[in-house]
Amino acid sequence: xxxxxxxxxxxxxxxxxxxxxxxxxxxxxxxxxxxxxxxxxxxxxxxxxxxxxxxxxxxxxxxxxxxxxxxxxxxxxxxxxxxxxxxxxxxxxxxxxxxxxxxxxxxxxxxxxxxxxxxxxxxxxxxxxxxxxxxxxxxxxxxxxxxxxxxxxxxxxxxxxxxxxxxxxxxxxxxxxxxxxxxxxxxxxxxxxxxxxxxxxxxxxxxxxxxxxxxxxxxxxxxxxxxxxxxxxxxxxxxxxxxxxxxxxxxxxxxxxxxxxxxxxxxxxxxxxxxxxxxxxxxxxxxxxxxxxxxxxxxxxxxxxxxxxxxxxxxxxxxxxxxxxxxxxxxxxxxxxxxxxxxxxxxxxxxxxxxxxxxxxxxxxxxxxxxxxxxxxxxxxxxxxxxxxxxxxxxxxxxxxxxxxxxxxxxxxxxxxxxxx
Ligand SMILES: Cc1cc2nc3c(=O)[nH]c(=O)nc-3n(C[C@H](O)[C@H](O)[C@H](O)COP(=O)(O)OP(=O)(O)OC[C@H]3O[C@@H](n4cnc5c(N)ncnc54)[C@H](O)[C@@H]3O)c2cc1C
Numbered sequence: 234x235x236x237x238x239x240x241x242x243x244x245x246x247x248x249x250x251x252x253x254x255x256x257x258x259x260x261x262x263x264x265x266x267x268x269x270x271x272x273x274x275x276x277x278x279x280x281x282x283x284x285x286x287x288x289x290x291x292x293x294x295x296x297x298x299x300x301x302x303x304x305x306x307x308x309x310x311x312x313x314x315x316x317x318x319x320x321x322x323x324x325x326x327x328x329x330x331x332x333x334x335x336x337x338x339x340x341x342x343x344x345x346x347x348x349x350x351x352x353x354x355x356x357x358x359x360x361x362x363x364x365x366x367x368x369x370x371x372x373x374x375x376x377x378x379x380x381x382x383x384x385x386x387x388x389x390x391x392x393x394x395x396x397x398x399x400x401x402x403x404x405x406x407x408x409x410x411x412x413x414x415x416x417x418x419x420x421x422x423x424x425x426x427x428x429x430x431x432x433x434x435x436x437x438x439x440x441x442x443x444x445x446x447x448x449x450x451x452x453x454x455x456x457x458x459x460x461x462x463x464x465x466x467x468x469x470x471x472x473x474x475x476x477x478x479x480x481x482x483x484x485x486x487x488x489x490x491x492x493x494x495x496x497x498x499x500x501x502x503x504x505x506x507x508x509x510x511x512x513x514x515x516x517x518x519x520x521x522x523x524x525x526x527x528x529x530x531x532x533x534x535x536x537x538x539x540x541x542x543x544x545x546x547x548x549x550x551x552x553x554x555x556x557x558x559x560x561x562x563x564x565x566x567x568x569x570x571x572x573x574x575x576x577x578x579x580x581x582x583x584x585x586x587x588x589x590x591x592x593x594x595x596x597x598x599x600x601x602x603x604x605x606x607x608x609x610x611x612x613x614x615x616x617x618x619x620x621x622x623x624x625x626x627x628x629x630x631x632x633x634x635x636x637x638x639x640x641x642x643x644x645x646x647x648x649x650x651x652x653x654x
Pocket of ligand 1: 385391417462639
């Protein structure tokens with residue numbers, strides 16, 4: 234097998250990934266398919282088009298089906314391959330995770346099986362910095378898929394400008410007292426533990442924030458309204474904190490580490506775009522190829538028309554671009570430590586390249602997938618229509634594409650300024 238190298242990093246999958254994907258493939262058939270059939274019988278929508286409850290949240294039976302997949306994946310050791318081996322996870326590198334994520338998104342498509350691999354509700358690199366007590370109470374159950382988390386950083390008035398947030402925590406003995414209002418939080422309705430970023434030292438710049446683990450049912454926590462986005466999944470909402478008491482053992486890392494930890498979480502999400510966009514992109518391309526062979530115009534399949542062939546070729550080019558960028562950049566990042574604190578100074582540019590190239594390539598893929606199908610591509614409830622909305626969404630959360638370009642330009646200009654003229 235030929236191997237591609239970037240620096241010293243190998244970007245081919247390897248045995249560990251082959252073993253994982255074989256097991257995940259069996260898991261989809263043996264565990265997920267019966268749960269998906271059971272869900273279909275309950276008339277509450279599907280994992281990707283859930284009916285919403287009266288408050289606009291994902292229907293509880295759809296959420297419970299996802300939870301069951303998470304728990305079973307946790308038991309099977311499939312849920313958290315990205316988490317460090319030292320804390321009980323799979324210890325996979327980012328390159329290995331690209332291959333895992335691409336496989337899962339391509340094979341599961343929009344199905345319930347996607348829940349088998351931890352997403353924003355699962356364990357993440359930042360929470361690994363928690364205290365020994367919190368490790369037992371939160372991290373181990375997160376890795377096992379027994380509980381879920383939400384990352385609460387954004388506020389109604391503050392998104393990109395993270396350091397301008399107003400949610401704050403003040404010391405009270407060894408405890409902390411939290412007050413504030415968060416918005417646009419994925420899994421705010423259902424999370425068991427909230428990973429909240431708050432100001433602890435106003436005016437201290439990148440040391441002004443800290444990260445806390447907050448029990449979602451602690452006194453003073455209120456789950457606010459659902460925020461109905463174009464995703465239509467009933468998973469995004471608000472959180473309010475009024476004099477919430479947090480024990481010292483629930484501080485993640487040290488006081489003042491919050492900005493670095495928040496960026497660690499966000500960078501993890503940015504890097505996950507690689508496998509997600511290449512995987513879903515490949516899935517859409519396969520569906521488009523099938524459609525182009527079946528659908529006829531002027532007495533022949535539309536796949537014989539050059540205009541349609543170019544749509545397909547552009548999709549292939551975009552998927553290839555998304556995958557290659559992700560693999561090369563993540564191989565370089567594996568060598569640097571993708572979640573090190575402090576982060577290698579060349580890392581932010583690479584992370585932002587992964588996100589912006591994948592977000593934009595996948596948006597074009599999703600757009601072309603709609604176009605290949607004509608009117609049926611616009612049909613509400615079709616996979617193409619849903620993924621077009623998902624693709625449009627991806628360019629905003631975890632840092633907008635404009636914010637990624639800022640980071641890329643900052644990295645370029647810094648490196649250039651350091652070179653002799
Ligand atoms: C579906 C969904 C799920 C989300 N999940 C979470 C979550 O789980 N946890 C969480 O904490 N947050 C979450 N968010 C929030 C998300 O991270 C923010 O929406 C995002 O960071 C952008 O912030 P904003 O919406 O406030 O836009 P703003 O920051 O107000 O930006 C508005 C516009 O101005 C541009 N802009 C702003 N500042 C700059 C700048 N310095 N340079 C160039 N352009 C700039 C932006 O690119 C954008 O085009 C989620 C959002 C969505 C839509």
